[in-house]
Amino acid sequence: MKIAVHGAAGRMGQRVVAVASADSRYQVVAALESATHPALGQDAGLLAGVGNLGVPLAVVGESDADVVIDFSVPDAAIAVLTHCLEFKKPLVIATTGFDVPQDEFIRESARTLPIVWAPSMSPAVNLLMKLTEIAAISLRELPTGVDVEIIERHHRFKEDAPSGTALRFGNIVAEAMGQSSHIHGRHGRPGERPRNEIGYHALRSGDNPGEHTIVFGMLGETIELKVAASNRDCYAQGALLAADWIIDKPAGLYSMNDVLGL
Ligand SMILES: NC(=O)C1=CN([C@@H]2O[C@H](COP(=O)(O)OP(=O)(O)OC[C@H]3O[C@@H](n4cnc5c(N)ncnc54)[C@H](OP(=O)(O)O)[C@@H]3O)[C@@H](O)[C@H]2O)C=CC1
Numbered sequence: 001m002k003i004a005v006h007g008a009a010g011r012m013g014q015r016v017v018a019v020a021s022a023d024s025r026y027q028v029v030a031a032l033e034s035a036t037h038p039a040l041g042q043d044a045g046l047l048a049g050v051g052n053l054g055v056p057l058a059v060v061g062e063s064d065a066d067v068v069i070d071f072s073v074p075d076a077a078i079a080v081l082t083h084c085l086e087f088k089k090p091l092v093i094a095t096t097g098f099d100v101p102q103d104e105f106i107r108e109s110a111r112t113l114p115i116v117w118a119p120s121m122s123p124a125v126n127l128l129m130k131l132t133e134i135a136a137i138s139l140r141e142l143p144t145g146v147d148v149e150i151i152e153r154h155h156r157f158k159e160d161a162p163s164g165t166a167l168r169f170g171n172i173v174a175e176a177m178g179q180s181s182h183i184h185g186r187h188g189r190p191g192e193r194p195r196n197e198i199g200y201h202a203l204r205s206g207d208n209p210g211e212h213t214i215v216f217g218m219l220g221e222t223i224e225l226k227v228a229a230s231n232r233d234c235y236a237q238g239a240l241l242a243a244d245w246i247i248d249k250p251a252g253l254y255s256m257n258d259v260l261g262l
């Protein structure tokens, strides 16, 4: 399968190039970056540390890619989505941090384009999302109440907070428990914690590739569901699975649950 990697010189883009180049099922035929990127023209394989692939870093344009994988920034992801709409290229969107209009544009675009969109491509994270849903449903009627807090830890370079994955975990809990209040951090004297509240806490430290803990706090006991990446390849592998899955699907908005059969 021929893939184009958008954001190819980034932390994730380099891992997608590297992991794909080591798997005979995939061929990186395009490595896409902004027009101002200083490495434009350089070989994507050399940038990713896997040797010359004969694929120069380039701006978004027509290619013979079967599918595009995007790990970039929100504005750029929307730009490449527009390109995919024009050239009818299935798209895997991994970028996070979209605003509401961008979110709506992605959903609208999926009416005419097959899109896999997930804040985490990690199989383990998406399985934990299912386990979190089960826990939330099971605990929602607990008479003494359950306080859900989401703690995420990422590397110092991450630009958005909380993570898209943490927000998705929160939405899963909110929907399962009929809760609607989302609070990001606490300071001052917020007083006693309301029962109908989900808290988010974003740690930024070192080179952590991604860690999420969902805390179910009760009176007398606590459940913590945790998933932690030790490197970025879980996301790259998941994105390639998504690319392989989406290639023959009709227009629509798909998640990693569809890709993984969860
Ligand atoms: N869904 C998932 O499983 C995962 C999602 N992510 C998300 O992926 C995104 C990227 O993460 P990460 O790789 O760490 O970030 P990086 O900043 O390392 O990579 C982003 C890349 O996008 C490039 N870029 C910026 N503007 C444009 C543009 N206009 N056109 C094309 N490329 C552009 C950047 O170039 P430049 O350096 O010049 O700005 C950079 O190379 C983030 O939103 C992150 O949250 C990350 C890991 C897993």
Ligand SMILES: O=C(O)C1=N[C@H](C(=O)O)C[C@H](O)C1
Binding pocket: 096, 119, 120, 154, 155, 158, 159, 162, 163, 164, 165, 166, 209, 210, 211
């Ligand atoms: O920026 C990152 O690194 C990651 N971002 C994604 C998110 O915001 O959920 C996925 C993963 O946690 C790594």
